[in-house]
Amino acid sequence: MVAADLLVKEHRLIERMIPILTKETFRLHEGGEANAELIVSVVGFFRTYADRCHHGKEEDILFRALASKPLSDEHRRTMDQLTEEHVVARKLVGRLMLDQDRCVKGDKAALAAMRQDIQELADLYPRHMGLEEKHFFIPCMDYFSAVEQAGMLRAFTEFDAKIVHERYVTMIEDLEAAGKAKALKGRTRNRARRSPGA
């Protein structure tokens, strides 16, 4: 297995999200209400798997290693384009979460924005992954020796292991912060009750 194969394997999971997104845009187009549970799952998948885990390996390991190689103009242009598309994907996912918040608050216009953002995500990813697979990953492997490629594969595996820990450390920190904020609010309320005239 070359390092690029692992990234291609991850694409196969990401592309399974596309028909789910397309079906949701169709449902919204037919007048359906926002499905909060689905949006939370979609946002979680794109943030953790597609962005942190998959784009993370591409940007932090593959692109970084390629940056020190004598890339052809075409490969350098493609790498810049792919990096820009990661930024666009991040923005779309952020917007989708905001659309959901607006829907919860009863903003009817948010449904059309949600449909549009889901559609853009469903259009962007197949194009992006196609470009990587057909014109980038495999030719770029030629810039690396067999030893460098094996090292990259190891780095990918270590990166994945780090993500699991990172994710749950963040979850515990968020829960601790929420608990502290709640306790502080309770103390402030009790103080106000004890000294109403203050």
Ligand SMILES: [Fe+2]
């Ligand atoms: Fe990518």
Ligand SMILES: [Fe+2]
């Ligand atoms: Fe990719």
